[in-house]
Amino acid sequence: MLTIGQLADYAGVTTKAIRHYHERGLLAEPDRDSSGYRRYTADDAVDLVKIRTLAHAGVPLARVKDLLDADPDALAAAIAEIDHNLEGRIAQLLRTRDQLAQLRGGDRLFVSQEVGDYLDGLRQLGVSERQIHLERGGWILMQTASPEDASLWVAEKRELMADPEFRALYLEHDAAYDWTEDDPRLPALADRTRNWFTDHHGCSETRRVANPAIARLAARSQPGASSPAWDRLTLLMNG
Amino acid sequence: MLTIGQLADYAGVTTKAIRHYHERGLLAEPDRDSSGYRRYTADDAVDLVKIRTLAHAGVPLARVKDLLDADPDALAAAIAEIDHNLEGRIAQLLRTRDQLAQLRGGDRLFVSQEVGDYLDGLRQLGVSERQIHLERGGWILMQTASPEDASLWVAEKRELMADPEFRALYLEHDAAYDWTEDDPRLPALADRTRNWFTDHHGCSETRRVANPAIARLAARSQPGASSPAWDRLTLLMNG
DNA sequence: GCTTGACCCTGCCCCTAGGGCAAGGCTCCA
DNA sequence: TGGAGCCTTGCCCTAGGGGCAGGGTCAAGC
Numbered sequence: 033m034l035t036i037g038q039l040a041d042y043a044g045v046t047t048k049a050i051r052h053y054h055e056r057g058l059l060a061e062p063d064r065d066s067s068g069y070r071r072y073t074a075d076d077a078v079d080l081v082k083i084r085t086l087a088h089a090g091v092p093l094a095r096v097k098d099l100l101d102a103d104p105d106a107l108a109a110a111i112a113e114i115d116h117n118l119e120g121r122i123a124q125l126l127r128t129r130d131q132l133a134q135l136r137g138g139d140r141l142f143v144s145q146e147v148g149d150y151l152d153g154l155r156q157l158g159v160s161e162r163q164i165h166l167e168r169g170g171w172i173l174m175q176t177a178s179p180e181d182a183s184l185w186v187a188e189k190r191e192l193m194a195d196p197e198f199r200a201l202y203l204e205h206d207a208a209y210d211w212t213e214d215d216p217r218l219p220a221l222a223d224r225t226r227n228w229f230t231d232h233h234g235c236s237e238t239r240r241v242a243n244p245a246i247a248r249l250a251a252r253s254q255p256g257a258s259s260p261a262w263d264r265l266t267l268l269m270n271g
Numbered sequence: 272m273l274t275i276g277q278l279a280d281y282a283g284v285t286t287k288a289i290r291h292y293h294e295r296g297l298l299a300e301p302d303r304d305s306s307g308y309r310r311y312t313a314d315d316a317v318d319l320v321k322i323r324t325l326a327h328a329g330v331p332l333a334r335v336k337d338l339l340d341a342d343p344d345a346l347a348a349a350i351a352e353i354d355h356n357l358e359g360r361i362a363q364l365l366r367t368r369d370q371l372a373q374l375r376g377g378d379r380l381f382v383s384q385e386v387g388d389y390l391d392g393l394r395q396l397g398v399s400e401r402q403i404h405l406e407r408g409g410w411i412l413m414q415t416a417s418p419e420d421a422s423l424w425v426a427e428k429r430e431l432m433a434d435p436e437f438r439a440l441y442l443e444h445d446a447a448y449d450w451t452e453d454d455p456r457l458p459a460l461a462d463r464t465r466n467w468f469t470d471h472h473g474c475s476e477t478r479r480v481a482n483p484a485i486a487r488l489a490a491r492s493q494p495g496a497s498s499p500a501w502d503r504l505t506l507l508m509n510g
Numbered sequence: 511g512c513t514t515g516a517c518c519c520t521g522c523c524c525c526t527a528g529g530g531c532a533a534g535g536c537t538c539c540a
Numbered sequence: 541t542g543g544a545g546c547c548t549t550g551c552c553c554t555a556g557g558g559g560c561a562g563g564g565t566c567a568a569g570c
Contacts, residue, residue, distance in 0.1 A: 034412070037546065042414070047547090052528060067536055069547055074408030078381050085374055088367045093527070108375055115371055122364050124327075129357050131324045136350055169313030173273065175281075276517065286518090291556060306565055308518055332555065 034072040043080045049087075050080065056093050058083050058100065089114050090121060144179075146186050147171045153190070157199060163206045201225055211261040218261060222268035272304075273311040282319045289319065297322050297336050328353050329360065383418075385425045386410045392429065396438060402445045440464055444504070452499040461507035 040047045053059040059079055062072050079100070086096045091114055099110055143151070147168070154164050174182040192198050204221055211218065279286045292298040298318055301311050318339070325335045330353055338349055382390070386407070393403050413421040431437045443460055450457065 035547075042411075046528080048528060048530090051549095056527095067547080069536080074411040077411050081381050082374065085367065085370045087527080088363070089371055111371055111375055115368060118364060118368050118371070122361055122368075125357060125361050125364070128324065128327045129354060129361075132328055132350055132354055132357070135321060135324055136347055172281075172313035172316050274518075285557075287557065288555090295555090306518080308565080326555085 034077070036070050036072070039072045039077060039080060042077055043084050045080065045084050049084075053080070053083055053093070056097065058093060058097050086114070089118050143168060143171055144175060144183065144186075146183060146190075147175070150186050150190055150193075153193065157193075157203065159203065160206050160209075162209070197228060201228060205262075205265070208261050208265060209259045213260040213264050215261060218264055219268055222265055226269055273316065275309050275311070278311045278316060278319060281316055282323050284319065284323050288323075292319070292322055292332075295332050295336065297332060297339065325353070328357050382407060382410055383414060383422065383425075385422060385429075386414070389425050389429055389432075392432060396432075396442065398442065399445050399448075401448070436467060440467055444501075447500050447504060448498045450500040452503050454500060457500060457503055458507055461504055465508055 034042070036047045036050055040050055043050075050059065054061050059076065062070050062076055065071050082100065083096055086099060087093065091099070095110075099107060102110065150171075151164055151168055154167065171182060171186065174185065193202070201221075201224060205225070208215075208218065208221060273281065275286045275289055279289055282289075289298065293300050298315065301309050301315055304310050321339065322335055325338060326332065330338070334349075338346060341349065389410075390403055390407055393406065410421060410425065413424065432441070440460075440463060444464070447454075447457065447460060
């Protein structure tokens with residue numbers, strides 16, 4: 033005859049859980065001894081281990097109750113299904129582990145492989161962290177809106193980045209963020225940018241998204257995503 | 272800019288969970304649009320994915336909150352610990368899978384390997400299922416009380432079972448369960464049993480546990496674990 | 511222009527599978 | 541005869557999920 037604590041140790045369960053199973057009607061309330069303590073038999077231990085195994089496998093207690101007096105065939109079918117779910121949960125946890133590892137690593141978790149590579153490329157180019165943050169935000173939003181388009185666009189943008197002149201323009205736009213509104217370099221930069229796009233007007237419509245101005249537009253939804261100089265630049269290029 | 276539903280889809284989370292994170296102060300409440308809808312930025316998406324990853328890893332939300340603005344070193348240490356826990360939980364689930372498989376198989380789950388083998392031996396000997404159930408209950412109780420002793424005792428009992436005369440006595444005790452109280456075979460069986468133990472009195476004290484009478488005593492705690500004939504038998508052997 | 515379905519808002523309450531804690535009673539060992 | 545450690549019941553807490561009410565909003569099709 034076991035006390036509730038001994039039974040709990042045997043089954044690898046807390047006494048609280050056992051009382052919970054009594055309340056739910058999963059495990060029959062055993063006889064009490066003279067002082068009101070519950071006294072369990074080996075049969076109770078067997079029942080409890082069944083309950084515990086199913087519960088640990090994530091089966092809701094209501095279903096455990098049904099399963100306890102199901103016929104063997106139904107039980108076997110249920111166990112097969114439960115095992116399958118368990119397999120899925122293990123896979124899920126393994127995925128969570130990977131994501132956890134990426135949480136240490138940096139930004140990669142939140143964007144696709146391609147976008148991550150692209151952002152690394154910007155970093156190597158000497159682009160400011162502020163600009164990279166803006167880019168990342170834009171890509172995250174685009175991925176949410178349309179993952180396929182984002183994938184296409186990032187490929188095209190990487191292609192553009194292969195052009196030294198585009199890279200120079202990109203870096204200058206980045207630097208222009210901190211310029212004053214009336215900086216004399218702004219009109220010249222706007223002109224060069226417009227010219228570059230005119231020279232490359234063979235580019236498809238979708239390519240225009242690579243325009244830093246449009247990228248900034250997309251990013252405008254983010255707080256602190258513009259500056260007086262950039263606003264001026266946008267006016268100059270569109271005017 | 273994302274609505275709560277789009278953000279939820281992006282992060283693989285329900286809208287309910289996002290509102291829950293707002294209430295707990297994990298995720299900052301974003302600005303509202305003109306109609307009062309929450310409008311999220313890419314930064315919110317990044318924050319949410321962090322929260323989700325930690326929450327899926329089983330970290331309590333209170334701790335997630337602390338972790339979100341912990342310094343990188345503390346975060347790294349915490350992640351290492353969380354990952355370790357996750358590893359443990361995966362191992363636990365794999366164990367549960369094994370136990371689930373055994374749940375189909377039969378009694379093996381509840382007793383040690385040795386006891387399981389021993390019970391199979393009884394079955395092949397033609398022992399009644401009632402008696403096997405009794406034995407199993409006794410062993411489960413013994414394993415709870417003292418796993419090492421149970422292990423020793425089952426080894427000794429298997430040794431005894433190697434003796435054909437002991438096997439015969441065991442089977443007759445089993446059969447005697449259904450005899451009437453005044454069955455004439457009872458005194459003879461009691462005598463033969465006592466003689467057998469006298470002849471083998473070289474056996475150590477612990478061996479006496481192998482005595483079916485004692486096994487029955489241990490099992491008495493179980494409901495319906497005795498019969499008039501067995502009670503008589505116990506009297507005859509001790510008297 | 512109007513409707514319809516899908517989305518959003520707040521607030522409420524109940525469900526899970528137990529954990530924690532309290533206030534009190536019991537048992538066993540030194 | 542203590543005190544430690546067990547047992548009893550009861551109540552509140554978690555991390556959300558689910559559902560309801562009661563109402564506002566958006567976009568697409570008739």
